[in-house]
Amino acid sequence: MDYLWSALEQPRRLAVDLLHSHEIDNSSPWSPEVPEDLREWLPDLFDRYPIVWPWEQAKPVDPAIHNVWILDNTAFRTPAPGDHRPDLAKLRDHNATKPRLVSEPGQTTQSVQxxxxxxxxxxxxxxxxxSSGKEIASTTAALVKQLNVDDSDEATKKRITARLQPFVDHVLPKRTLRITIDDKEEQTLGPSSYSGISSDLIPLHFDPSEPQAQSNALTLPPPFGLGSTTVFAEEEGWGVISDIDDTIKVTQSSDPIGILKNTFTVETPDPIAGMPELYAHILPTLTTNTGSGSENAPPFFYLSASPYNLYPFLRHFLNAHYPQGTTILRDASWQNLGGLIASLQKNTKEYKVDRIVKIHSWFPHRKFIAIGDSTQSDPEAYGECARRFPGWIKAIFIRKVEGIALMDEKTKNADSRFEKAFEKLDRSLWHVFTEPSEVTERIDELRKDEGVQK
Structure with a gap:
């Protein structure tokens, strides 16, 4: 039977390779190659990618059979004349070259004044x-075996299946979505790339009724997808860039089995002790008053190398323990579950620098603090961005992580590593800590030094 299925599947795979191999590889520049040793035992997810003929036109999603996630985001003010932002101009140029449906009534203009x-x-x-992934049962079985899950543990097996679903479900290229924002404006998003992702930088033509505004798909029932919250952040004030794994969420593993266990079997991930309290302190401490007397809270950006398939899992964790914010994840185009491991271990510095540059293009006049850990490349990424944009990052905090299996602590936590990562930066700018209370004191000092008015 397996041989018959393989024989039937071969023509489809050949067609996908012929039509879309370059798109699978390049639709996401930060999708790392999956190492052969991971491919040997982690399930193949090739079937996620459909055959899409070049002449096919973009079409709206169908709520009867499709599922859509709109990720939380943060709106920024359109720059004033003379406020030159070359990185933002690149984003706009890329957005302008994307094909769009122009025949839908009520679509707002895409130009920016x-x-x-x-x-x-x-x-x-x-x-x-x-629920389209054909491999869900076999993929679940493979993980249950590799992670040594008790076969009678139905709750854990059910949890593995639920978290695997976004990894095995077929993605949807060339689809668009009509949304309403704060009940004031309608926009069409998409079309989606070959990896089933759309990214649209769009202008809004209204002022929000609240600092946070809901963004939902029009006339679609809740089970259809995941709506988002748009946070409106003014040009000036403070902001926070934060890593997730081993910075604010317990992962405590760098080996493939440990990462998979933490991702798929743990019922509720644990926050790092003391970090929820630290972030709860940062929010009011770095909130300023505007000229009109309203409060200007710092926007939070949770920047992770994890793939977007984990968004609901991470969003639920963040909402339970940390301030509302924008979660930024990798658009992964790999065809094997090993891509989850690869995305956490490869090209993380380059990926994070790219995303921080984007944040800077939105908010170059805010003052940011960056919080990460020593397990991967947070020090190097934050150091590079602090040198690239002098004065923008006001403080860098790196959590020294200890006790992780297979982690070379001697190298990762060495003073020489941090000194090299933060080379040419003022020594008072960066701090390596073990207890969150150390950062609390520094945040209070920042408030005094920068003259934050409460």
Missing amino acids: QGTGKWEVEFVVAYFIK
Whole structure:
């Protein structure tokens, strides 16, 4: 039977390779190659990628059979004349070259008028066919075996299946989504890339009724997808860039089995002790008053090398323990579950620098703090960005992680490593800590030194 299925599947795979191999490899520049040793035992997810003929036109999603996630995001003010932002110009140029449906009634203009005082925001959307992954049973069985899960533990097996679903479901290229924002404006998002992701930098033409505004798919029932919250952040004030794994969430593993166990079997991931309290302190401490007397809270950006397939899992964790924010994840185009491991271990510095540059293009006039850990490349990424944008990052905090299996602590936690990562930066800018209370004191000092008015 397996041989018959393989024989039937070969023509489809050949067609996908012929039509889309370059798109699978290049639709996401930060999708790392999966090492052969991981391919040998982790399930193949090739079937996620459909055959899409070159002449096919973009079509709206169908709520009866499709599932859509709209990721939370943060809106920024349209720059005034003379406020030159070359990195933002690149994003706009890329957005302008994307094909769009122009025949739908009520679609707002995609042009941006300089100095209007209005808002812009990036909408990232993931598109799937509901419960379509043919490999879900076999993939679950493979993980149950590799992770030594008791075969009678039905709760854990059910949890593994639920978290695997977004990894095996068929993705949807060339799809669009119509949304309403704060009940004031409609926009069309997409079309999605070959990896089932759309990313649209769009102008908004209204002022929000609240600092946070809901963004939902029009006339679609809740089971259809995952709606988002758009946070509106003014040009000036503070901001926070934070890593997730082993910075604010317990992962405590760098080997493939440990990562998979932590991702798929743990019922509720644990926050790092003391970090929720630290972030709860940062939020009011770095909130300023605007000229009109309203509060200007720091936007939070949770920047992770994890693939977007984990978004609901991570969003639930963050909402339970940390301030509302924008979660930024990798758009992964790999065809094997080993890509989850590869995405956490390869090209993380380059990926994070790229995303921080984007954040800077949105908020170059805010003052940021960056919080990470010593397990991967947070020190190097934050150091590079602090040198690239002098004065923008006001403080860097790196959690010294200890006790992780297979981690070379002597190298990762060496003073020489941090000194090299933060070369040419003022020594008072960066701090390596073990207890979150150390950072609390530094945050209070920042408030005093920068003259934050409460």
